[in-house]
Amino acid sequence: MTDLAVTTVDTTGLVLSGVVEDRALDVLFDDRRIWSFWSVRDTEEDPSAPPGERRIAWPERMVRFLDGPTRLRVRDHVAGTVVYDEETVFGTGEERIAFVNKSGLPIALDKSGRFHPEFSVRSDDQLEPLLEAMHRVIAILEEEGIAAFPAYGTLLGAVREQDFLGHDSDADLGYVSRHTSPVDVVRESFRLQRALARRGMATFRYSGGAFRIDVEESDGSVRGLDLFGGFFAGDGRLYLMGEVGVEFREEWIFPLSTVTLAGHEFPAPAVPERLLEAMYGPHWRVPDPAFKFETSEEVKTRLDNWFRGLSPYRRDWQTNRAHRKGDVNAPASDLARRLAADTEPHVHVLDVGAGRGSDALHLAREGFRTTAYDYVPLTLRKAGRVAAREGATLDVRMISLTQLRSVLGEGARVARDDGPRAMLARHVLDATTELGREGLVRFAAMALRGGGRLYAEFATGEGEAGEGLYPVPLDRVLASIGRFGGSVVSADVEPGAPGRAGRAVVVARW
Template sequence: MADLTVTAVDDDGLLLAVEDEDRALDVLFDGRRIWSFWSLRDTIESDTTEGAEAERRIAWPERMLRFLHGVTRLSVRDHVAGTVLYDEEMSFGDGDERIAFVNKQGLPIALDKSGRFHPEFSVRSGDQLEPLLEAMHRVIAVLEEEGIAAFPAYGTLLGAVREQDFLGHDSDADLGYVSRHVSPAEVVRESFRLQRALAVRGMATFRYSGGAFRIDVEESDGSVRGLDLFGGFFAGDGRLYLMGEVGVDFREEWIFPLSTVTLAGHEFPAPAEPERLLEAMYGPHWRVPDPAFKFETSARTKARLDSWFRGLSPFRRDWQRNQAHRKADVDAPASDLAGRLAADTAVGTHVLDVGAGRGSDALHLARAGFRTTAYDYVPQTLRKAERVAGREGAPLDVRMLSLTQLRSVLAEGARIARQEGPRAMLARHVLDATTELGREGLLRFAAMTLRGGGRLHAEFATGEGEAGEGLYPVALDGVLAAIGRFGGSVVSADVEPGPAGRAGRAVVVARW
């Protein structure tokens, strides 16, 4: 086995002396695995003096930084071989207590393969996981009533086949099914039908895309675990597509008729040849444990799944992975746009903050006496603002809204339109952060909720040049024309040119 040593650990990260073999490494704090990475794939070359042994560095994940204040016994081990490469008592930051990776409920947490903190299965008892197993049985039974044969998928199937249990480093459960439909549109309709069937039976759900959604399961201690349901189908080209990572040549007899697997002492349905599906999901080395696994979905498969199923939520995955984990500074000063809306709007008006992000504007408006509803298609980013408002008694509500999903816009628009009282809408960097369909969704939502004199205050990047991260400048004339098409009238439209090479800033106020 190639030599690998950990040469230094500090507040910034780890320094490794690595040869050519890429290996999965675990980082443990006081004996508990918190994070895993690959020695070559996830590291970068470190600046070294000429002639020194080549070294590679990896920074602590951003989500870990808030915990790194105190002392711990830090260990690094080879995940497969179990060899300990580093083991030292260490101090981080300016704290003097033992570092503890726990959530607000006091539950031990670790980083999953998506880089998010969750209570891993390894720290949960059988009694605590029993509600999840029962929920899996219940969902499978409901789907069977609907004519769908579901089975454990992805990490849950991997754990059942390889270990007859949940993977210790996993943090949610997955189910999948292969539809008898061959049209993506019919697969989408079927997925929504299944979601309704589960909702009627009292299950809380959250939709990811046209072909996948989550069922929330409350464990015995009150914590909530996600149970994902991924739809799939055989396309006319003989390939199996399964949300959200599989697109491979496959035979129907490798799925049907279903067999069985054992998971944590429970028997569940399984594909006829589960090993073949696991290879399609994880590659030929699926039998080798890898807590730092990353899907490498082909461009062809990703493009097809995006076009068929993810058009409902463009950019949502990027927002979740790259933005949503950043610390929410809900006490940041209100934006100029929110200040302008507050100055132009009577206290008591219901303010709809669309694309509210982390909620600093929404919280500011609620504190100022406006009944405020904060909307985002990833509403988890608003939870801190919601908690702060609840403690302070500020009138802030958080709701999910997807501007690219017509049913979401129409349903929420109809709900708001039936309410009494004046309304105003804030849309800061929404028009330039979505697609043309999303822009139409925003203006349709405004048309439904602001009729009778309500005003939309919108800010967006416009003109030539670069905008901020995740922003795409849009033409002012196009926005003004679209407002007219949806029945609005422009009150004002101001443009502030940007510096050289940067897009300008437009602020538009429209009335319905």
Template sequence: MTGRGLDILRRVKSLGQLRRTGALDVHRIDDEGLLLASPREQLVDVAFDGRRIWSFWLHRDGEPHDEGHLVRWPKPLRPYIDGTTDLTLTDPGSGAVLHSAAVHLGEKQERIEVVNPAGRPLALDKSLKLVETFDLRDAAHVEPLLDAIEEVLGALREVGLDAFLAYGTALGAIRDGGLIGHDSDADLGYVSTYDHPVDVIRESFRIQRALTDMGYRVTRYSAIALKVHVRESDGLDRGLDVFGGFMRDGTLYLMGEIAVPFRRDWIYPLGTASLEGREFPVPANTDEFLTATYGPSWRVPDPAYKFTTPASTIELFNGWFRGMRTGRAGWHGYHKRTVHQQPSVSAVAREVVERHPDLATYVDIGCGRGADVAFFADRGTRAIGLDFQPFAYEAEAQRRADDPRVSFQLFNLLELRHVLAVSAWVARTPGPRAVGCVHVIERLGHRGRLNMLRSARMMVAGTTGALHLQFLSDKGRDGYARRTGARKPLDPAVVAAEVAESGGRILHEVRERVSADAGSSQVCRMIIDWNV
């Protein structure tokens, strides 16, 4: 047993107090995790100082161990596991306390606080994301969400859709009459009148255009799943997920997780259910709908629930609708992790200034937090920031909302629709134009890199501009790859071959270490054009 594990023993009067008889035996709780034993599967809520932080199933989520199962602290929670807390393990079904003890984890002596930079409490949801779950919000924070749900449902009705509460939002309304405490977002769904995936996709894009024309900001999860952003009455921007679905040959396909035998009259005409005192539309047969969603035990709360979607359903949905968000979660995690790092102007941006003194438009593919976009805008040059993760550039976009020289746009190099449409739009901006792309292609495959080159070629067409590319060519021991999100190096010879395949030529190439320190990483910079 480690020293910190022994520290727990010193804080209780006897081993009997630590190792409770009955459903759960606690062998140790330390920096590694919780070593617990139970003869049967056990659902456990973990609370710090009386506040629920996390839930798990012991056998499902733990690693088999000689003394039971070791449940490791989830990765998003580990940075906070440093200090002291009164830890409680509870059975969420019965409310029975399975174990309670004061613990000391890590090195600090202060109380453990799992909060965001604004000091608001966080907890892990069923996807193991640290979020503000509903059980942490008071009525003042819930009312704006309910307003947003009503607003989006009304907007969807205006564009011809009878939408309803779906997934966890429907479960909370139908089972409990309120929001589920361990949930963190609101889900809506609809079932199209079309029965072919292509027609359902076309309808979804029509809906997106209509909502955009109504003034809503809309982002897309997949070909038939959207997030509609609403500015709530408390000033927060909230995104509500809208999942499209359709019926075909007696099967309900609802984007996300559902492909089951179903009847349309189990959905329409819609019924209603009360959510926090307000009536909202829900499917006509709530039992059949929630059984299709969560299984026959949907009436039993499970804060650690995980969807076990059949491989056949995943394959169908991937083939029909997905592919638009591949890799986005990784970039989201990177930008959240580095949000407090001070952004700096890249060497590529300074190189562009020297090479193109008459530049009219600069385009940054993979703009991140927009440092290079701001740099060019402040010099009087029109600047366009393109990124797969709007979370990254959102703050800079808000700061520059009234600057006509600045534009930010969602851009997905793995989706040909984005590549062609956005690149054609950029090609109509004033020239000369130059394109920068810094530490993006390392995380793309061959198809993604060719799409980036195709995009850059379209953007600089008809001008004297060029693509200025920087990527990691040798990974050192300096942490540079992690700081930049590059992950792993890319062979310049591979890039050169792809440039040739795209019809381009390399005008200039340089490789240099990022610092004079021994073992530092190396980057490669290329200037590429297609003016042949």
């Protein structure tokens, strides 16, 4: 470890030399840890470079901050040994680099690669609402017959440090259901979500067995409190959303014990060390701010099939850079322009699968009341902010086309509104499952009844399509439209180049 050094720092990343063993390294800007990585796991070897030299690129989300001077340090997270410490300048900026969000709060990259205010930069007063929310949620769940306890990083911090982990950014609760069937566990999870919503808590569902409660801290920032459901299956294994599937004894969970977290006493598994080993492996006692779950394919497949079938590809879509690329002010697609030309100004336009939102923003600027839908709607926030500044009407909403509850609920909500509607769906049919395709057409049938039109574009035929797209037979789409009561106005196919799928544009009417 003593020979490990950082030999190059530039706008592309870092180059390490003397890498012999895998070590967790922290990267600090002006004495604040912003990012951590492992010296072997997360780096790449250059075949033309000397042995022991490895390179790592700056995370994409960091790059926009790298403009100005800073004191850059790289240190071993466990040993504390500093392997690089230099005043460094990036770009042409003159102000010192500051990693802060739009509210001015200090932020750092969490283990999922997203920027959040870490617990290390929050005061006790600022965290008190989160602790109170944890107590309240646990109490409400107890009324519902559920014994919840801190889980994952929150349990780890309580057991190892009696406090929140400084590099963590959200809180986790878990529970083990008395049910043994995944279907009953899902039904129970929805029941718990409704119980919390009745008490005024804002929630967001991740899967059939997990959801988030939004907690407002004392300065107005919102912190996530995740609730993960679990159960003992008939094979003697404990499955806990979202990463655990191991042989486990019930007496390691029940009866609950207690732990202390930031001066507060909370319930805990009977033997919390056993659950932490199941979550983080045998080395859970060693701090690791760059930890990555290495869930087996078998466990991931089971959890996907049991609980995440409501939102297939969501995790891939959240981490896929393709839908984050480009400018929301980019020119509108041909299909969006065609819809605008065919549609009267007073029509409400629904853009389903809106991605970055450039089409939705264009339609709003054209004077249409526009609603942009996605099942990962975070990427639409910028388009919503731009529209608000310009006085255009652009709402952002979540819909999961693979979840019947979401389709029926949103379809009923939209159908109650007065006035005509039109729907845009670019590369949705070819980016989802068969269930999702049915969900889109069902949503169109509910929202467009009475003369509204659906404008859909998708890859079709043989050959490769774009990233994350899978060609869909045209006749299958037309049959689905007919099955849900629609009539096809036009269906045009543009053949693709050799080895590439073609492009279909369908306009249907209800």
